[in-house]
Amino acid sequence: MTDRPALDVDLVAVIVAVTDDEPRLLARQDDPPRLPSGRFDPVADKTLDRGARRWAREQTGLEVGYVEQLYTFGDRGRGAGVPRLLSVAYLALVREEQPAPGSAWLPLYDLFPWEDHRHGRPSLLDGLIAPALLAWAAAAEAGAEREDRAERAQIAFGLGPARWDEVRVLERYELLYEAGLVAEYHADRGGDSGTPVASTLMALDHRRIAATALGRIRGKLGYRPVVFELVPEEFTLSGLQQVAEALAGVRLHKQNFRRTVERAGLVERTGRQDQHTGGRPAELFRFRREVLRERPRPGVPIPRR
Amino acid sequence: MTDRPALDVDLVAVIVAVTDDEPRLLARQDDPPRLPSGRFDPVADKTLDRGARRWAREQTGLEVGYVEQLYTFGDRGRGAGVPRLLSVAYLALVREEQPAPGSAWLPLYDLFPWEDHRHGRPSLLDGLIAPALLAWAAAAEAGAEREDRAERAQIAFGLGPARWDEVRVLERYELLYEAGLVAEYHADRGGDSGTPVASTLMALDHRRIAATALGRIRGKLGYRPVVFELVPEEFTLSGLQQVAEALAGVRLHKQNFRRTVERAGLVERTGRQDQHTGGRPAELFRFRREVLRERPRPGVPIPRR
């Protein structure tokens, strides 16, 4: 066996579901909670995604369907130090079901409370985050660095002329980290929290990985039929919209949502109805697979203004 | 030192430039050519992208600016067998310059001749590829598999009701591979070529990695200002358009391209002119950085029909 550097590779699974209008991820109940993950086994696993599926199954009991590679994290300082840890993260979309003991569903917006704009712009954004970021920018010595910080904060958080772009989840999290506003920043340095934004913590850099996942989902929502991985086989248009809203973190115009989804040929009627709407019964629809052949970028409409 | 599995990790750089209306990548001149790459050094490299930069520099002499992680490849069968090889691929965009000896620029469309539609739909698509793919689909036993193959071929190559989607570069390459239409398929099996589509080969699965890169670039063109990494500091709108066309592999409507790029605030006038147009002199523009604050998804217009 040749000389091999001190390097471990593991696979991390971000398993996402939406139930009761709340996006959740599957976490192992440690303190703090961690994402399902384990050592990549080059002998057992023919492909990386199979390894991710295997760990998901072994640690949570769930058999995941849709899976895509997210990102490979390899910064120094992750994990224990030596050996160096490389993590290949995968995103899985499922319909929520009861996981094995030791795992539980964790509301995604507990990790990122500033990301949920369905009930208006969260007050902690303008109350706490924006001032803290501007202070952080001002704290840099005058010149390029200060300019750069201010610009990044504006773009990421939709301050000044910039608008909120729901896709920039990772950018926002990383900015908060750099500015010392999330607890991980202080934990990574062995100190205790300065003025962190209150939010649930995860082990290691698992919150960063979760941020990558949410950003990816939001990005794809508009041009890939990913929502349909998360809703039941048959669904009402309102139900579909609520899942889309939960993920995008934004409210959508109901009539326009219907119109666009129907006219795009994304769904087809089943003839059946859902009687439990609380008002007029809603027709049940299903995903219309043929749309894949008809449209180059089939997705649910998310306005970008 | 703990027991460590037989696993190597290397970094691969896809370095892309556009010169004379031709997108090219930087390849090491072996036979077949290979992408610049080397073992990830957990001690020397603080981050993965620094490792990619380091190998790019050492092997090609180029200092790369814009870099982004592409994908991590880990299928069994890559590399020599044991140890298993994991490759983290990075995309770099540069302005073309003379590389160190041993490296050379390789026209990207030599690898993917079916991807360049600037002079019309390449005849090998309908002449060779489409029939071969349909035959491959028909060769599956009747049922789900046959249906699935036919659908994938239609979507990837824009057959039947589907339209050509320039972004699906990887999907197309992988389909050709599966159908045994590229030389790698036969090389990987130790046989010689059946009826492969004529095109330049690369070592290992480096053509697959290059396909991933081209797809990524094409995808980002429309919503990130990536073209500006590839054009000079000052450029004419025609020059900008030609680079965009070269990458997208599609011709664009000149007047509309100008209008959209200008109105979006992507560029600003320099006042200077380029006299060597062969006709009326063209005004020189530069990238307008403020657009990042004004628009959520600034990019060059690529029509999707």
Next chain:
DNA sequence: ATGGGTTATACTCACAGTGAGTATAAGGAG
């Protein structure tokens, strides 16, 4: 200097998609 070729740039027009709002339908609860 003049006319034809070439590329750059300006402007017009039609139309589809979309944001926003109004109106109507069909259930349940009291």
Next chain:
DNA sequence: CTCCTTATACTCACTGTGAGTATAACCCAT
């Protein structure tokens, strides 16, 4: 039967965009 609720249909204004026409400014050959 009335009111409340949710679902669904339709209208209207506006903007972005595909496509084409028109004009400007250079070169070259005559």
